[in-house]
Amino acid sequence: MSVLLRLLGAGLRPYAGSVAAIAVLQLVQITATLYLPTLNADAINYGVLAGDTGHVLRVGGVMLGVTLVQMTCAAAAVYVSARTAMALGRDLRAQVFARVQTFSVREVGRFGAASLITRNTNDVQQIQTLVVLVFTLVVAAPVMGVGALVMAVRLDAPLSLLLVVVLPVLTVAMGVIFGRQMPLSASLQQRVDRVTKVVREQITGIRVVRAFVRDRHEQARFAEVNRDLLDVGLRLGRMQAFGMPTAMLIMEFSGIAVLWFGGHRVDGGGMQAGTLIAFLQYLTQILQAVMMAMMAFLLSPRASVCARRLGEVLDTSSSLTLPASPVTELHEPGHLELRGVGFRYPGAEEPVLRGVSLTARPGQTVAVVGSTGSGKTTLLQLVPRLFDASEGQVLVGGTDVREMDRTALAATVGLVSQKPYLFSGTIASTLRYGRPSATDDELWQALQTAQARDFVEALPDGLDAPVAQGGSNLSGGQRQRLAIARVLLARLDVYLFDDSFSALDAATDARLRAALAERTARATVVVVAQRVATVRHADRIVVLDEGRVEASGTHSELMHASPTYREIVLSQMTTEEAAV
Numbered sequence: 001m002s003v004l005l006r007l008l009g010a011g012l013r014p015y016a017g018s019v020a021a022i023a024v025l026q027l028v029q030i031t032a033t034l035y036l037p038t039l040n041a042d043a044i045n046y047g048v049l050a051g052d053t054g055h056v057l058r059v060g061g062v063m064l065g066v067t068l069v070q071m072t073c074a075a076a077a078v079y080v081s082a083r084t085a086m087a088l089g090r091d092l093r094a095q096v097f098a099r100v101q102t103f104s105v106r107e108v109g110r111f112g113a114a115s116l117i118t119r120n121t122n123d124v125q126q127i128q129t130l131v132v133l134v135f136t137l138v139v140a141a142p143v144m145g146v147g148a149l150v151m152a153v154r155l156d157a158p159l160s161l162l163l164v165v166v167l168p169v170l171t172v173a174m175g176v177i178f179g180r181q182m183p184l185s186a187s188l189q190q191r192v193d194r195v196t197k198v199v200r201e202q203i204t205g206i207r208v209v210r211a212f213v214r215d216r217h218e219q220a221r222f223a224e225v226n227r228d229l230l231d232v233g234l235r236l237g238r239m240q241a242f243g244m245p246t247a248m249l250i251m252e253f254s255g256i257a258v259l260w261f262g263g264h265r266v267d268g269g270g271m272q273a274g275t276l277i278a279f280l281q282y283l284t285q286i287l288q289a290v291m292m293a294m295m296a297f298l299l300s301p302r303a304s305v306c307a308r309r310l311g312e313v314l315d316t317s318s319s320l321t322l323p324a325s326p327v328t329e330l331h332e333p334g335h336l337e338l339r340g341v342g343f344r345y346p347g348a349e350e351p352v353l354r355g356v357s358l359t360a361r362p363g364q365t366v367a368v369v370g371s372t373g374s375g376k377t378t379l380l381q382l383v384p385r386l387f388d389a390s391e392g393q394v395l396v397g398g399t400d401v402r403e404m405d406r407t408a409l410a411a412t413v414g415l416v417s418q419k420p421y422l423f424s425g426t427i428a429s430t431l432r433y434g435r436p437s438a439t440d441d442e443l444w445q446a447l448q449t450a451q452a453r454d455f456v457e458a459l460p461d462g463l464d465a466p467v468a469q470g471g472s473n474l475s476g477g478q479r480q481r482l483a484i485a486r487v488l489l490a491r492l493d494v495y496l497f498d499d500s501f502s503a504l505d506a507a508t509d510a511r512l513r514a515a516l517a518e519r520t521a522r523a524t525v526v527v528v529a530q531r532v533a534t535v536r537h538a539d540r541i542v543v544l545d546e547g548r549v550e551a552s553g554t555h556s557e558l559m560h561a562s563p564t565y566r567e568i569v570l571s572q573m574t575t576e577e578a579a580v
């Protein structure tokens with residue numbers, strides 16, 4: 001609850017004017033609401049019962065005016081409340097989005113993409129709903145409740161004693177009903193998360209589902225989480241459905257009691273008929289106020305769960321700490337060095353990298369090879385700080401990457417990952433992602449180097465051909481080549497290619513390497529590859545084995561010095577081919 005209050009307090013500060021306007025509108029509206037039963041009593045007592053039609057008309061006119069004021073203020077209050085809540089929702093979404101943007105892969109992995117999406121949509125929506133409710137009901141409830149109580153006691157103190165019985169009964173009944181809803185609300189949000197997660201996974205993995213004809217299995221998996229959500233939703237719905245009739249029952253019984261006792265008092269001459277009716281209306285208003293306050297309790301547990309979930313995101317700092325005085329200028333930006341680097345994934349027992357040291361200079365191509373799972377991808381990811389090394393240092397241009405300005409690091413180092421991600425748009429917008437100012441000519445040159453020119457030229461719209469989200473309308477090899485062209489356009493000093501040629505046929509791979517060597521002649525290139533042909537001509541080859549550097553050297557040196565390297569090579573070519 002405290003997180004909710006903190007979020008609302010901070011979030012509503014910019015809208016203090018609107019909040020004040022809502023308070024004033026509500027106050028006028030409630031005053032009018034409280035005045036109406038008194039006017040009604042007056043019309044009955046001194047108009048209807050006295051046979052004075054003129055009085056009825058006069059008071060009726062005033063009642064009409066008061067009602068108009070009440071309706072206008074109520075409508076305006078709802079309008080301003082909705083606007084303020086929407087604005088608050090927009091701000092919250094922007095804050096959460098901005099925070100998630102600072103997260104490293106580690107934090108995104110901790111929350112999970114599905115949960116982050118639910119938090120920034122559904123959870124914010126719940127808070128918005130609560131804010132509207134607070135502004136329209138909760139703000140009004142205490143004023144209306146106390147006001148109606150004072151009016152009722154003023155009208156007839158003895159009859160007001162009934163409230164001593166009715167109010168606790170209603171409060172306890174509602175408290176029990178709403179109290180039981182709290183845990184259900186919390187689990188409802190978790191189940192919404194689970195549905196999002198399964199849907200996301202199934203849509204992303206649709207090709208695998210089709211390939212293995214696992215539609216039924218996936219449907220069953222979805223049905224299970226969907227049913228879980230329905231179960232909790234129904235249980236919550238049942239509690240809510242139970243709440244309203246219970247409240248109505250208590251209100252109706254209270255009305256009957258007022259009429260019963262009040263009727264006797266009217267009979268005995270201790271009370272006027274109009275006063276009894278007004279009293280009944282005040283009683284209804286008091287009970288309504290209690291109900292309204294309770295309604296807030298109904299939504300507040302769910303909203304406070306949502307606020308806690310949003311608070312978790314907003315209070316999470318990126319594990320990639322920013323340096324106090326970031327280095328922006330590098331003397332020799334292409335100089336890459338890893339010094340005794342060790343890395344352990346969060347939660348993992350064993351380190352993935354241990355004591356890895358290597359250097360690469362401008363103009364050099366360093367290849368990293370090793371069996372699958374030996375830590376090659378992890379190693380590359382440490383350079384652009386997708387993760388930070390647990391031990392040792394990664395230096396670019398002689399500066400620890402942790403000391404560098406983020407933008408400067410991004411302008412120096414580019415990574416083409418194993419499965420590159422392309423944003424939706426066109427070929428041109430995809431390529432310009434790293435350098436928006438690139439001309440069409442430059443785009444074609446980069447495509448030429450990446451061996452992607454032919455296929456882009458063959459597309460009906462060329463550079464304007466559409467690219468679907470994730471590049472799903474392109475083949476794996478096309479995606480890889482576009483990603484290579486994209487990074488080349490950014491004109492960097494250090495290029496890291498993580499198995500980026502794996503989806504290319506051997507001939508295209510060879511052409512691409514030749515073109516790349518020309519284009520990146522003055523840059524530092526680190527290539528991770530499974531295919532020996534891709535790496536054998538590298539200036540230096542580093543062999544990783546279970547996270548350690550087993551050996552490093554040229555192809556011919558390693559053929560003698562590294563059993564792991566020899567094994568990899570001979571699994572792909574004959575001894576004669578390897579010796580060439």
Ligand SMILES: Nc1ncnc2c1ncn2[C@@H]1O[C@H](COP(=O)(O)OP(=O)(O)OP(=O)(O)O)[C@@H](O)[C@H]1O
Pocket residue numbers: 109345346348352370371372373374375376377378379418
């Ligand atoms: N996000 C992660 N969380 C926990 N462990 C991970 C994570 N990513 C990779 N690992 C583990 O780290 C080890 C090294 O993975 P990495 O992807 O660096 O290997 P690789 O040499 O690139 O393999 P491949 O050649 O198959 O791509 C593996 O054992 C893997 O299970």
